[in-house]
Amino acid sequence: MTSLTSIEDGIDRGSMNRQWQLQEAKARLSELVRSVASEGPQEITVHGRTAAVVISKTEYDRLRGEKPSFVELIRNSPLAGLELDIRRDRSPMRKVKL
Secondary structure (H helix, E strand, O other): OOOHHHHHHOOOOOOOOOOEEEEHHHHHHHHHHHHHHHHHHEEEEEEEEHHHHEEHHHHHHHHHOOOOOOHHHHHHOOOOOOOOOOOOOEEEOOOOOO
């Protein structure tokens, strides 16, 4: 699950072209959606503070990204197939004064 914070971190806030007050966004939702498609991310404000950012599905998918499972990550590692020489050290334990 992707957190909203991590998605917001990937958005270039300088690319947002317009701020919409919440009541305006509700009244003109179709225009808001068209603006997202043609102009990029749009901010929605409540009492002058940014409350939400509307982005396109394409942008959301790009930001969310599909991350490989741990097994896929290991299998695709440049070290995949490398033989490791792992041997247990059989030397006697050292004496420790307690």
